[in-house]
Each structure stands twice: as structure tokens, then as C-alpha cells.
Amino acid sequence: MTQNQIQTPQKYISIILASFFIVPFLPNFIPDTITLYSFYLRETIPIIIALILLTCFIITQTYSSSNKLYITPTQIIILAFILLIVVQLNFLDSYKTFSFLLLACLWVLLLLSMAVTHIELDTRIFSLIAWCIVFGSYIQCIICILQLYGIHLEIIPLRYYPYMDGIISHSHYDLLVGSQERIVGSIYQTNNLANYLSWGIFANIYLWQMDKKIYKIFFIFNIFLFSTFISLTFSRVVLVYGLFIIIYAFVLLKKHSHYAKLLLVHGVILLSVVAFTAKGGLNFVYPNTETSVVATPSAATVMTGDIVNNQSNSADRIGQTFTTFKQLLTGEHQISLASDNQRIVLWLKGLKMFSEHPIIGVGWGYFTANLFTTKLNDRFPQTLGQYALPFNTHNLFIQLLATTGLIGFAIVFFGFIYWIRCCLKLEIKAQILCLGIIAINIIHSQTEYPLFYTPYLFCFIILAALSDQKELKLQINKKWFNLAAVVTIIVASWQIYVGYNNFMILAQFKPVAHYDKQNWLNNVGQKYQLGNNLLWDYYVDVDLIQKLTLTERTADNAWLFDIMYNATQKVAGFTPYPSYTTKLAIMDQIIGKNKEAQGLINETLDNYFPFRDYIINQINLSTGSNNKAKTALLSYVKNYEIAQQHIK
16 A cells, blocks of 8 residues: 555544544434433444444544554453453342443444554544544533523424434423523533533644644633533533643643643633633523422433532532531531432441442442342431432542452452553643543542443543553554454444344333323333343333333233332332332232231332322222222331331
8 A cells, every 4th residue: 555545544543533423413413202321322423433433443444554462451441341341240139231332332442442543543643532522522512501590492393392302402492491400511411512612622732733823712702602501501621621621730830830830820810710710601692590400300300319509609509518517517417318418428328338248249221229238327228319329429539439349349440540641751732631530530520420321431442442551562463453443343333233122112102291101001012021131121121110000910910010110129129219218119019928918028228218199199099999009008108107207
């Protein structure tokens, strides 16, 4: 191949690699369903891009004279975590769905990071990444403007509105009622949106090198634009982002004063805009602030029995956080159901799980199940309020300690240290871009879980692989890599195709209230067969128990009742939300397992007492004309309350 022929594939491969930083975050259609994990379609996009890039890499390798590839510490870190999850699988019961999903994701990441390490990329790769982030941030800002002023509510007929979910609208916030919570862009989550827009700040600093005056004006405008919409997310962690930028600026001040000043300007502007917004400045841009920033009941609240609290502006939320921690330190505070308090309870329960399972944790994906049974002392509520039972502690390190023990924590922690060290050795512009984005994700991971979403995780690992200095090299034969990559591409492509079909089958009846029950019953056998796929068994069972209620077990429906009962047992054990545990208690009562039913009601009320009315309502609705079962279940609730009053 000629030099020009070599450069052309490099250019296209670099564009594909840079697309990781914009395409998965763009608007895309998401079926309106509460049965399934609504991010499924978006979560597969990074994997699809990875498979395309791996295909390109294999093709380019055919023209390479070398038969050897090498493994860097980045791949060793990923491989070590893969081996840990494989070990855990031998000790897990019930669903292994999420462990298999993680393994599949990590395996693709392993191959992708090797490809990124070896592939001949365009020298402008970091510029391409930065431009993708900037343009992606612009798209998010435009969508936020539509959400902010409700423009989409005016231009989209109501009957088409559900089909815009994931493009402009978010059914959890403004479907039918037209009210808004916090802006979400097309990313669907306020704090994740703030995370992505904060990447835009570091991308803006990277691109500042362009000398043309028009570019300077463009980049100055970007600082204020991104900072404004970051502040309008009302995300409290952005204060830490701003402080990190300023601290980073002072670290660079002696050796790289020009870029240090750029960082300082960006950080000060970001914090100033956030402060201005918190002090009421958002009234100029955010109409009806007092009423618009209010959470509206979502479809998810029906599924989990969540209590929805009102939100307030960023000043109130930040002040609430500081007050909570002050009171905790002085011993004055009784943990309540507020958002930050719930995180504290989650952290404490996660640490308790770690103390009980210190080596390899309770198992990946099993945090929620253990959260239900892990008790704290009386000072802390056993319920977790509006979030019911989250599947994550909202702190990466505590989550790793709880689910993977010291081994998993050590792998990831030393991985972070290594990647930060690699970033610091890069040329200054690339250092700011890579270290900035990696640091934003690590900071955000202390209060939420951005790296549990594939778009953020893939971008993180790509930057880690690009920054890897290859100080440790273990050689492998190129043929083995190519074989593994080809098999992965074939199997993953097939699973994506099968997964998409499964997703659409399970999601075909969009809101649960509107589905055709008879049609669903006629095809229940077909749907249940989807559960033979280990990646889909959990979702099939959830779909089954959400869309069908049986008030008694008869000779005619015994087969279906038994299928539902087994599914409900598994789901309630794995994700014991109040709707699932209550339904299992109802079914236990119907088949005569009175002690089991009473025990479940008591445990459900222990964990979800604020949902008392919801639980009673579910008992009334789900027992139908079965007055015997209804009376017994309601008596369990009453006896529980009497016992609690006696204890007090």
C-alpha cells in the first residue's frame, strides 16, 4: 500500500473512534415502556461502533508485517476484572443477567482498547474528539432550550408525543401534563447531562489553540453557553467540577501558565454562572421557576411504588447538603428521606455489606437484593424513600467494595491511579482533555454511577487506552487476537439482532395501561421462551408479572399461575421493590402459604413504610373478588402497625 492509501484508513478509523464521544449521546428513539430498561437501545450504540472499529482494525492488520501484538496495563486491568466476575458467577444464585451483560461489555472493551493501542490513528485524533464533544454539547443545549421553554409541547401534536420520547421529550417529566422537572437534554438524566457538558469545557480549552479571531469568539461564547446549561441542571456536583478546574489550573501555573490561565478562566466562569443561577438569576432564562422545577409522577413510580418529592433550585439543594453533613457530624440529624440522606443510607448499607463479604463482595448485580435485608440501627430509616431500592450505592468505590470486595476495589482504584499517571505524561493539550474528562467521571462517580452507562464507560476506556504509555508490554500472536475479534464480532452482532427483536417484542405494548391483554395472553408462551436467553430472562419475568394479575389459582389457569409465581419469586428476590414483594405475598396467600405471606408483608413494610397506602391499594386491586385473601393480607398490615406502635 502507498503512503496515501495508509493515511486514508487512518483518517476514517479516527473518525469512527471520535464518534464514540457524540453518537451515543445524540437523540434517538426509545420506546415508551416501563417494563424494560429504557436505555437499552442507547446502550448498544457504543458496542456497535466498537464492532465496526474492530472490523476496520482486523482489515488493516492484514497489511501489517508484524505478527505480534502486545498487552498494556490497560488491558491487564480489564482482564483482571473479567476474571473476578467469572469467579463470582460460581457463587451467585437466581439471575446472572447483569453479570453476563458486564462480561460481554468488558470483553468488547478489552479488544477495543487493544485496537486503540495498536491502530495507526490520525495525528489529529484528540482534535476530532474535542470537536465531537463541542458539537455534541451544542446539540444538547438546543434540546435543553426546547425543554426549558416547552417549545416541543407547542409544535408536537399530543398523539405523537410518546414517540418523541428520547428525542426531545421525556415521558417521566412532561408527558401529557406539560410540566418540567430539570433539563435532561437527550441524555435523559440531569447529572449525566452536566457531566457531558463539562466535557465540553475541557474540549473547548483543547481547541483554544486556533489562532483565527472568529474561533476565539466562538470559544468564548462556548464558555458561557456550556456553563449556563450546566448550572440549569441544578446538579450539585458541578461545584466540585469547578473547584477541580481551578485547582488543576494552579497545579499547571508554573510550567504551563497559558493553559493554566485558560483553565482558571473557565473554572471561575463556571462557578460564577452556577452561583448566579443559585441566587435567582435563572429567573431571567427559566420561566416560572417556582413551579417548573417540580417532579411529576412517572410511569416508573407505578412499577416501584416510588414517592416523588418536589425539587428546588440549586441553592436550596446545595444548602440542604451542607446542613445535613453538619448535623450528622454533631449528632443532631435524624436521617430522613431527602435525596442526599438517601445516599448516606446507601453508603452505610454498602459498607456494611462489604464488612460482611470483604473479599469478593455480595456479587455483581446483587446489591439491590442485599440492600433489602441489610439493616442499620434505629437512627437510620430502613426505607429509602422515593428511590425505593436503587441498584447502586451512588458511590463507585463503595459499590465496588459491596459487590466485588477488596479485589474489585483494588483493581479499579489502581487502574484510576495508573490512567491519571499516564495522562500527566501527555502533551499539555492532550493532558487537559484526557485528564479533565477522566477526572469528571471519577468525581461524578462518587455521587452517582456514570461509568455504569456504556457511552460514558467506553469514552473513559478509550481515553485511558490513548493515554497509556505502554510501559509494560506482554506480546501475543496477532492471529489469536484476530480470531477472538472475529468470533466476538459475529456473536455480538447476532446477540444485538436477537436482543433488539426481544426488546421490541416485550415493548410492543407501550404503556402497561394500554396493552391488549388478550393478545398478550395469546402470546405469553412465546414471550416466556425469550427467557431462555440468559441476557433476557430477568426482563421476561418482569414483563410477565407487571402485565398480568391472577386473583386465584384454578384448574384452568394453574399453568399460568405457576409460571407467574416462579417468575415473581425470582424477581422479588433479585429486585425486591414494593410492587414485587407485595405481589409475591398476595400469591403466597392465595395458595395457602400464610406464614410466608405475612412475613413478606412485614418485611415490605419494614423497608417501605412510606408506601403503606400504595401497598394497601395493591392488595385491594390484585386480590379482586378473593375477599378471603384480601382480608387476611389487610390484617397483616394492621397487625404490623399495632406491633410497631407497641414497640414505640
